Amino acid sequence: MDEEFLKAFAEVVREQVVCKNKIEIDGIGSFYVEHQKQFQKQYDNGRVVMMPPKDEIRFIPEE
Amino acid sequence: MTIDNEQLISLLAERTGFDQGRIDEQFAELIDRIQQAETEEDSLHLKGFGTFEFINDRLEFKPADVLQVEVNNKYTGMKPIELIGAFKEPGGGDVPIADFRNEEEVLDYKDLPEEQQIEKTEPEVEEEKQPEVTAEVQTEASVPEAEQSKEGHAEQEQQAPALAGEASTDADETDESLQKDPLGKAILILAVIVALAVAGWMAYDLGLFGSSTENDTPQEPVEEQTEALDPSAPPQSTEQDQSPADNPEAEQEQGQGSALDASANPTTSGAVNNESPPSTVEDTPYGLYGEFNQNINTGYFTIVVHSLQTMDLAEEKKQGLASEGFRTKINEASVDGQTYFRVGIGQFLRVQDAAEAVQELPEPYKSNNFINRF
Numbered sequence: 001m002d003e004e005f006l007k008a009f010a011e012v013v014r015e016q017v018v019c020k021n022k023i024e025i026d027g028i029g030s031f032y033v034e035h036q037k038q039f040q041k042q043y044d045n046g047r048v049v050m051m052p053p054k055d056e057i058r059f060i061p062e063e
Numbered sequence: 064m065t066i067d068n069e070q071l072i073s074l075l076a077e078r079t080g081f082d083q084g085r086i087d088e089q090f091a092e093l094i095d096r097i098q099q100a101e102t103e104e105d106s107l108h109l110k111g112f113g114t115f116e117f118i119n120d121r122l123e124f125k126p127a128d129v130l131q132v133e134v135n136n137k138y139t140g141m142k143p144i145e146l147i148g149a150f151k152e153p154g155g156g157d158v159p160i161a162d163f164r165n166e167e168e169v170l171d172y173k174d175l176p177e178e179q180q181i182e183k184t185e186p187e188v189e190e191e192k193q194p195e196v197t198a199e200v201q202t203e204a205s206v207p208e209a210e211q212s213k214e215g216h217a218e219q220e221q222q223a224p225a226l227a228g229e230a231s232t233d234a235d236e237t238d239e240s241l242q243k244d245p246l247g248k249a250i251l252i253l254a255v256i257v258a259l260a261v262a263g264w265m266a267y268d269l270g271l272f273g274s275s276t277e278n279d280t281p282q283e284p285v286e287e288q289t290e291a292l293d294p295s296a297p298p299q300s301t302e303q304d305q306s307p308a309d310n311p312e313a314e315q316e317q318g319q320g321s322a323l324d325a326s327a328n329p330t331t332s333g334a335v336n337n338e339s340p341p342s343t344v345e346d347t348p349y350g351l352y353g354e355f356n357q358n359i360n361t362g363y364f365t366i367v368v369h370s371l372q373t374m375d376l377a378e379e380k381k382q383g384l385a386s387e388g389f390r391t392k393i394n395e396a397s398v399d400g401q402t403y404f405r406v407g408i409g410q411f412l413r414v415q416d417a418a419e420a421v422q423e424l425p426e427p428y429k430s431n432n433f434i435n436r437f
Contacts, residue, residue: 001096005089008078010112014130016066016074023066027094029122033134040146052141057134059124 017057029061097122351409351420355390364417365392365407367435368428377404384408394437407437 106116411417
């Protein structure tokens with residue numbers, strides 16, 4: 001595989017994912033970005049914290 | 064919007080500048096390599112993108128840090144915020160235990176039980192501070208009372224241990240909580256020290272210890288009494304009586320002859336005193352009454368009852384005192400360039416003897432005098 005091609009592949013997927021586009025690659029799976037809202041998290045000892053929101057990249061392999 | 068294979072290949076061709084056939088070839092090779100990683104359980108790492116690996120018969124993708132940060136660009140740097148324990152979710156239901164994929168972030172906070180203990184004990188510390196403030200107020204309030212009486216400093220000394228005892232009682236009550244909170248303990252100790260320091264400073268600065276040194280430098284009462292005793296004196300001679308004890312070393316023995324003359328000629332008596340002084344000359348060379356002992360010219364203590372600016376007034380006072388039977392002596396003292404004629408009574412070897420003799424004196428000399436060394 002060409003190094004330049006791999007670099008371009010990573011960049012293109014990253015750009016499209018950041019733009020909230022879902023990328024479906026036949027034979028591998030799909031990439032997409034999932035937004036996770038902020039939420040409260042309570043620990044067993046009663047401690048409560050507010051977790052910040054975040055965007056995460058997800059990958060679902062092809063069945 | 065979904066990007067499929069064709070769109071992705073066109074984007075790649077646009078990015079790399081390769082022709083379509085070469086892109087197809089490279090792309091197929093990449094897919095084969097990823098699938099090969101799946102079958103052979105060999106991970107494929109793409110720099111700046113992530114890692115494809117085979118976990119539990121399932122192809123997983125772990126994004127690289129660079130990719131993760133770039134995707135999460137909007138929220139980068141946001142940290143979990145500590146909430147108060149009583150806070151509930153607005154919906155009223157139980158706060159869900161987060162189903163959290165990045166458990167390591169949560170573990171960072173689970174490992175801090177001590178911090179939570181400190182937070183729990185903080186309200187107790189605030190309650191402990193309250194008695195300290197009232198203790199200081201009590202100290203300040205007690206100072207004027209002590210100021211009024213000469214035994215004030217004794218009262219103050221009694222209050223200071225009481226204050227410390229009060230503080231120690233508070234400390235005992237909250238001892239267990241303090242062991243958990245070293246910061247609160249330090250603050251409490253600091254508050255006690257400050258309270259004691261303020262009490263001590265006020266006791267010293269307001270002259271509550273003056274009773275112990277009163278016989279040494281009671282300057283102002285003598286001045287007032289001097290004015291009161293000399294109504295006929297010219298104003299310029301009575302207004303500026305100053306601290307005679309400031310430079311006791313500078314005082315010189317002078318005017319012995321005048322003292323003798325004065326004692327030999329008891330003519331007028333200004334002071335009204337019905338007490339009959341013992342006229343017997345004591346065996347010891349020192350004493351309050353009798354003739355002035357010429358053998359002791361310097362280095363003796365005497366009780367100064369008049370400090371005047373003119374010799375005539377001093378002589379008059381001296382004769383009045385001599386007629387009452389006191390040993391009298393006029394001493395000239397220079398204070399700040401001003402000459403004062405001090406009329407002293409008695410000769411004493413020690414200042415303690417003079418202090419005892421003061422108690423025998425009639426008023427107003429008893430309360431308006433100072434002991435000086437001639």
